[in-house]
Amino acid sequence: MSRPSDYVDAGAPESDRQRPDAENSNIQQPKLGFAGTLRFIWRQLTSMRTALLLLLLLAIAAVPGSLVPQRSSDPNGVIQYFSDNPKLAPVLDNIQMFDVYGSVWFSSIYLLLFISLIGCVIPRTKHHFDAMRARPPRTPARLERLPAHTEQTLEGGDAGAAIDAAQSLLKKSRYRTELYQGKNGDISISAERGYLRETGNLVFHSALVGMLVTVAVGGGLGYAGQRVVVEGQTFVNTLLDYNSFNPGRFYNPDDLAPYSLSLDRFDVKYEQTNLDAYGQPIDFTAYVTTQTPGGELAERTVKVNDPLRYEGTDVYLLGNGYAPTITVRDSDGTVVFTDSVPFLPQDANLTSLGVVKIPDGLEEQLGMIGFFYPTAQLLDNGAYTSTYPDLVFPVLTLNVYKGDLGIDDGAPKSVYELNTDDMTQLTGGDTGVDSIELMPGQSQQLPGGYGSITFENANPNAEPLPTDATAGDGPATVSTASFDQAVPRFASFDVHRDPTQGWVFLFAMLILGGLLTSLFVPRRRVWIKATDNPDGTVRVQYAGLARGEDPGLVEAVDAIAYRHGTALGLER
Amino acid sequence: MDLNELSVLALWSAMAIYAIAFIAFAIDLAKRSAEVSAASELTASASATAGAAANTTAAAGRAGVTTLTRADPDAPQVQPKRSAVLRVAVALTVLGFLLHLTATITRGVAAERVPWANMYEFAMTGAMLIIATFLVVLTRVDLRFLGTFIVGLVLVFLGIAAVNFYVEIVPLPPALQSAWLVIHVFVASIGTALFALGFALSVLQLVQHRRESIGADLSKLKLKFVATLPSAARLENLAYRANIVAFILWTFTLIAGAIWAERAWGRYWGWDTKEVWTFIIWVIYAGYIHARATRGWRGSRSAWLSIIGFAAVMFNFSVVNLFFKGLHAYSGL
Ligand code: HEM
Numbered sequence A: 001m002s003r004p005s006d007y008v009d010a011g012a013p014e015s016d017r018q019r020p021d022a023e024n025s026n027i028q029q030p031k032l033g034f035a036g037t038l039r040f041i042w043r044q045l046t047s048m049r050t051a052l053l054l055l056l057l058l059a060i061a062a063v064p065g066s067l068v069p070q071r072s073s074d075p076n077g078v079i080q081y082f083s084d085n086p087k088l089a090p091v092l093d094n095i096q097m098f099d100v101y102g103s104v105w106f107s108s109i110y111l112l113l114f115i116s117l118i119g120c121v122i123p124r125t126k127h128h129f130d131a132m133r134a135r136p137p138r139t140p141a142r143l144e145r146l147p148a149h150t151e152q153t154l155e156g157g158d159a160g161a162a163i164d165a166a167q168s169l170l171k172k173s174r175y176r177t178e179l180y181q182g183k184n185g186d187i188s189i190s191a192e193r194g195y196l197r198e199t200g201n202l203v204f205h206s207a208l209v210g211m212l213v214t215v216a217v218g219g220g221l222g223y224a225g226q227r228v229v230v231e232g233q234t235f236v237n238t239l240l241d242y243n244s245f246n247p248g249r250f251y252n253p254d255d256l257a258p259y260s261l262s263l264d265r266f267d268v269k270y271e272q273t274n275l276d277a278y279g280q281p282i283d284f285t286a287y288v289t290t291q292t293p294g295g296e297l298a299e300r301t302v303k304v305n306d307p308l309r310y311e312g313t314d315v316y317l318l319g320n321g322y323a324p325t326i327t328v329r330d331s332d333g334t335v336v337f338t339d340s341v342p343f344l345p346q347d348a349n350l351t352s353l354g355v356v357k358i359p360d361g362l363e364e365q366l367g368m369i370g371f372f373y374p375t376a377q378l379l380d381n382g383a384y385t386s387t388y389p390d391l392v393f394p395v396l397t398l399n400v401y402k403g404d405l406g407i408d409d410g411a412p413k414s415v416y417e418l419n420t421d422d423m424t425q426l427t428g429g430d431t432g433v434d435s436i437e438l439m440p441g442q443s444q445q446l447p448g449g450y451g452s453i454t455f456e457n458a459n460p461n462a463e464p465l466p467t468d469a470t471a472g473d474g475p476a477t478v479s480t481a482s483f484d485q486a487v488p489r490f491a492s493f494d495v496h497r498d499p500t501q502g503w504v505f506l507f508a509m510l511i512l513g514g515l516l517t518s519l520f521v522p523r524r525r526v527w528i529k530a531t532d533n534p535d536g537t538v539r540v541q542y543a544g545l546a547r548g549e550d551p552g553l554v555e556a557v558d559a560i561a562y563r564h565g566t567a568l569g570l571e572r
Numbered sequence B: 001m002d003l004n005e006l007s008v009l010a011l012w013s014a015m016a017i018y019a020i021a022f023i024a025f026a027i028d029l030a031k032r033s034a035e036v037s038a039a040s041e042l043t044a045s046a047s048a049t050a051g052a053a054a055n056t057t058a059a060a061g062r063a064g065v066t067t068l069t070r071a072d073p074d075a076p077q078v079q080p081k082r083s084a085v086l087r088v089a090v091a092l093t094v095l096g097f098l099l100h101l102t103a104t105i106t107r108g109v110a111a112e113r114v115p116w117a118n119m120y121e122f123a124m125t126g127a128m129l130i131i132a133t134f135l136v137v138l139t140r141v142d143l144r145f146l147g148t149f150i151v152g153l154v155l156v157f158l159g160i161a162a163v164n165f166y167v168e169i170v171p172l173p174p175a176l177q178s179a180w181l182v183i184h185v186f187v188a189s190i191g192t193a194l195f196a197l198g199f200a201l202s203v204l205q206l207v208q209h210r211r212e213s214i215g216a217d218l219s220k221l222k223l224k225f226v227a228t229l230p231s232a233a234r235l236e237n238l239a240y241r242a243n244i245v246a247f248i249l250w251t252f253t254l255i256a257g258a259i260w261a262e263r264a265w266g267r268y269w270g271w272d273t274k275e276v277w278t279f280i281i282w283v284i285y286a287g288y289i290h291a292r293a294t295r296g297w298r299g300s301r302s303a304w305l306s307i308i309g310f311a312a313v314m315f316n317f318s319v320v321n322l323f324f325k326g327l328h329a330y331s332g333l
Helices: A016-026 A033-045 A046-064 A073-082 A086-095 A095-104 A104-133 A159-172 A194-223 A502-522 A555-567 B004-044 B084-111 B119-138 B142-163 B179-214 B224-228 B232-265 B271-292 B298-322
Strands: A148-154 A177-180 A185-191 A223-230 A234-235 A244-248 A260-270 A279-291 A297-303 A308-310 A313-322 A326-329 A335-340 A352-358 A366-372 A376-378 A384-385 A395-403 A422-424 A436-438 A443-445 A450-457 A487-496 A526-531 A538-544 B057-058 B066-071
Touching: A016 A234, A016 A326, A033 A104, A033 A185, A046 A104, A073 A086, A086 A095, A086 B057, A104 A194, A148 A555, A159 A177, A159 A436, A159 A538, A159 A555, A185 A436, A194 A384, A223 A234, A223 A260, A223 A326, A234 B142, A244 A297, A260 A313, A260 A487, A260 A538, A279 A313, A297 A308, A297 A313, A326 A352, A335 A352, A366 A384, A366 A422, A436 A443, A436 A450, A502 B232, A526 A555, A538 A555, B004 B084, B119 B142, B119 B179, B119 B298, B179 B232, B179 B271, B179 B298, B232 B271, B232 B298, B271 B298
Parallel strands: none
Antiparallel strands: A148 A538, A177 A185, A185 A526, A223 A244, A223 A487, A234 A260, A260 A279, A279 A297, A308 A313, A313 A487, A326 A335, A326 A450, A352 A366, A366 A395, A376 A384, A395 A422, A395 A436, A443 A450, A526 A538, B057 B066
16 A cells, blocks of 8 residues: 555645645745735645644643643632642743633634634635536546556457446446546546545534634523522522522623522432442432423422423532521520521531521621531541431531621622631630530520520421530430431532533534544545557556545555456456 | 452453463564564575566466556565464454453443443453454454554553552442443543554554664664564554544544533533543644644654554543542542
């Protein structure tokens, strides 16, 4: 097998990509003029070599984004990186190392690449269009010079009959054919097939452009929002009801479809039989009820790997955890706060961290930072840890702070964070006062006589626990009760709308289809020439030329010769 | 003995058989080298009379038909003799493969799911697909000279997997419970197997290219067996064929991964570390394909791209899986 040398070196007609090489020799010429210079730059940019270099550059430029955490995919990692490398991080930040894929330098590489691509595809499309309508080219005078050729001599018949048979054979093999009369009295047929190869290539490259444009535009047309919903709560798809909301540049939040979604129940299944994976969650299911603005109710589920497609949005289940129900009363026994507060899981056994803020109703604002352990176990150092993610022995511990919560100025504050700079710690730490420790159903007095706090048992059928447990001996006094359903769970949902997703999929399919045809459809020219010999025999020559990669060319020429012989009644 | 223990036993047996096959393939290469030495002495004594015979020889056909047979310009300089040890090596590879297949299937049955959900299983199944691909390709093209490389590579994979990556069977976490696990990972593994073939061929292409540029003098040759391999141009074409099939499978992997990511993580593309590296690999091989159509980049330069591409594939499988932080935290380690 020899290389299809025509393809790269011997200027095939549609090979625009060779021009820059010719252009290179112009570099020495004194003046190109302004227009000439522009043309020169344009040709350099749209040359195959530039495309190749830009591709390699793109690969290299993508690497740092995998070494350094990215704001888009791992914002906490970036914060961590800053605190771990206080000197290096700002330097890296200056060169957009934490936003690699949106950075100026990354974008310029791919934009240049795509300009090059467009500059390449347009003229090739035109060439291809012309080539598809052109006649296959004249038969070369000396077919035996071509790398893929063979010949046979036939007795009986004449050149005309041989060529007739050859033409119908090639047509059957989906070649486009053209007859030519040679100078030496020979007749030949020139044939070409595989135009689909170039079509596939052009479809592929154009679909890449389409993909880029769609992704660029698509990001601006939709939105993504997050919302944590506790069992029993309802979320309404409006801007106000989201915990966080990122609209695309062209998205108007007034267009949100105002449906609602209630979390009826959140089920988690834990592995119970396989001791190597004991306690590993094997299923999460959120049972929800949706309601259209018109009031139509429907019960549905949202699962990992199985989002809810509803009213033009996609609702994904991306996280879950416990939301202990906490009630705070003032010293008169009046309820000043009661809510299920989502605690964020910190490990696989759902040791969870949360914050309770009581801005009103007491003499001072109170804040609490606490841990929730679904199955608490006391460590040697006196701290708790959770040893199993389900509610076997749930314990809530809280440290209380008084002072300014810093939320009165109206600036939004994360519900998961408590800034204790302006606050005084009342329990735990150096205060000498024990932290609050509660199990579901228990209450305790708050320090400083502010009132009391209750960790509600959310299971209405729960047996009552001793309610007047005091700090220190709380959890230890109970051990046999079942805490099934005692603490509500929450699910965190991501709600997305991306109207271009279907287009992205379409372009992806075009990319795949274009690739398949352009890499596997052979594009080749075949010539068959028949000459009447003086002795009455007919000399038939067969030759082929590959346009692009064509490993099967020689076999194909041999096969044509063989089948031609058969068609002419050759005995085998 | 339960099924999983059977699987482990079958895997170690497969490794033992592969090890013997590896030795047999290596002996074959040594024999080739010896043949080349012998041939070089022969030509030295017989002096250069014959020269390189005419390119074509006429062979008489039947009933007045003359057919021309071509000399293959890509044929090896020294045609290796039929080798018994080579046939033994292939037979052992098939045997090892059957044990390997048993190990993979029993693991899957024991786990009641596809056997590719953690590093140990990826490595086991991926290595099996490398051998399977190699054996399938052997039925069409004689690439037995790659046996040492392919079986050696698989032995390294399996050794590391069995010793360092082994984990007990655990159920699938919810994020992996998807039909896409079956498709996405399986196709990626076959793609990797073909990239491995392409890589090996590209390495040999470079070696062969050096040999060709030094000249045909066999006695000066260091790696003598290289003279029994096809020409650099043919090796390049074979590498290209393996790589483009792999590239298409990789493109599919990328798209399937994006579809799955949309369902599991709520976005089809998020520059997660594994996504980044899959993309990098894709772009490198796109560069490789372009290089083959760019003047000055055909031949050795494009071979280097194929080598770099495979290095990135290996990096993606090992370092990225084990040490990089990201959503694809499924090594099970
Ligand atoms: C986003 C950038 C690009 C990517 C990802 C890309 C990718 C590819 C791939 C995968 C192929 C092989 C499949 C096929 O033949 O259709 C290919 C082939 C080709 N590309 Fe590109 N390409 C890019 C830009 C360009 C540019 C800018 C040019 C023109 C200068 C170009 C010209 C070609 C040509 C001529 C082929 C055919 C090569 C052959 O048949 O071996 N491409 N490209």
